[in-house]
Amino acid sequence: MKTKLTSHEIMCxxxxxxxLMDEGGDPTTGAERQEEIxxxxxxxxxxxxxxxxxxLESLRAVARHLExxxxxxxxxxxxxxxRRQARERAIVRVKSxxxxxxxxxxxxxxxxKLQTTSGTFWLxxxxxxxxxxxxxxxxxxxxxxxxxxxxxxxAKKALKAGTQAQGxxxxxxxxxxxx
Numbered sequence: 349m350k351t352k353l354t355s356h357e358i359m360c361x362x363x364x365x366x367x368l369m370d371e372g373g374d375p376t377t378g379a380e381r382q383e384e385i386x387x388x389x390x391x392x393x394x395x396x397x398x399x400x401x402x403x404l405e406s407l408r409a410v411a412r413h414l415e416x417x418x419x420x421x422x423x424x425x426x427x428x429x430x431r432r433q434a435r436e437r438a439i440v441r442v443k444s445x446x447x448x449x450x451x452x453x454x455x456x457x458x459x460x461k462l463q464t465t466s467g468t469f470w471l472x473x474x475x476x477x478x479x480x481x482x483x484x485x486x487x488x489x490x491x492x493x494x495x496x497x498x499x500x501x502x503a504k505k506a507l508k509a510g511t512q513a514q515g516x517x518x519x520x521x522x523x524x525x526x527x
Contacts, residue, residue: 408526454471
């Protein structure tokens with residue numbers, strides 16, 4: 349049984365064919381070496397003729413499986429997030445009921461603190477900030493943060509329009525596509 353080539357081996361074989369083509373195209377390469385190059389290149393081409401398409405089909409199948417799994421996980425994340433949010437709202441609601449009981453006890457003339465065999469319950473005061481929703485009032489008081497971050501969209505648009513800026517360039521990448 350013949351073993352299948354790995355993805356890495358297939359890539360290396362194609363790079364080797366390129367090296368052989370360069371060496372074979374060199375006018376200083378002797379006839380004997382030229383025959384060796386031709387034989388090695390032919391052997392690589394024959395092996396790759398079936399191996400490369402099969403490997404690409406397998407890799408596409410794996411990628412599609414992983415993409416489907418990502419979709420399922422995203423949906424599970426959404427479902428769990430909704431469940432978590434419902435539980436968070438329930439916590440607020442339950443704490444509100446408990447606070448209401450202690451508040452009603454205080455209104456009825458009893459202490460707003462209750463001790464049971466498993467815990468102690470009481471009302472506590474806390475302070476939070478309330479302010480205007482418009483930013484100008486916050487700026488007027490000097491209570492703002494300034495966060496500067498790169499505007500990649502504007503930079504890309506400017507570079508496409510021909511603007512030259514040291515250290516900036518548009519980088520073209522290749523990636524596989526399949527159907």
